[in-house]
């Protein structure tokens with residue numbers, strides 16, 4: 001496990017899976033493999049699988065302990081969910097030990113106070129629910145679930161289903177059941193979740209995506225949702241994933257987040273980077289470089 005202590009918070013990665021992901025030319029339209037030679041760090045086996053030519057992809061949640069609260073940011077893909085459409089086959093009927101990994105951190109489902117979903121894609125909401133007696137119920141029975149109001153509207157009455165039809169089943173089994181259970185609190189960009197912990201707009205990957213930021217006298221972190229999928233994008237911030245809804249907004253958000261991390265020294269907590277899964281953004285020439293996070297507590 002990877003744990004970081006930042007100010008009054010600790011942040012722990014809870015793994016769902018660490019595996020070979022997409023080939024970069026699929027994930028990043030316009031990808032130029034020369035970037036891997038220019039920045040050999042990107043070819044290290046924790047980020048890139050040389051034999052297959054695929055990036056290393058992690059799916060995890062970030063467990064934040066702050067002010068006596070246990071908070072889970074993003075809930076991965078979930079078990080037993082039908083994802084038969086070709087684009088989502090990787091997530092079909094999974095049986096992965098995510099809750100066991102959470103338990104290894106001393107956290108039972110009933111211990112989670114808050115679940116924050118940065119956006120409502122398949123690999124960020126799956127453990128919101130689990131199956132019981134043929135229906136989907138909240139996995140975390142004592143938690144309030146925090147969704148962006150605009151992101152929820154995007155998928156229930158906006159353009160989301162038209163832009164990404166495969167994700168409709170995800171909304172039906174992993175989002176609507178918690179809303180119908182009455183355990184969702186809707187938030188707007190700028191809202192304060194706990195002292196120091198806020199959500200902010202991070203549009204582009206979805207037009208209404210949120211990032212989660214913690215700032216304190218003792219340090220800062222930003223959980224960047226899918227502003228960045230891979231370290232490659234720190235070296236070429238123009239590269240969008242093929243899943244980004246609004247390319248220009250996604251690029252602008254990425255640059256803003258990279259500038260914020262470089263200027264503030266905040267720890268970057270992405271959702272899909274290979275080990276050590278988090279790090280710092282430093283300026284280099286006209287651009288940026290990635291400095292993987294070092295010391296961990298456990």
Ligand SMILES: [Zn+2]
Pocket residue numbers: 121123124226271272
């Ligand atoms: Zn994702």
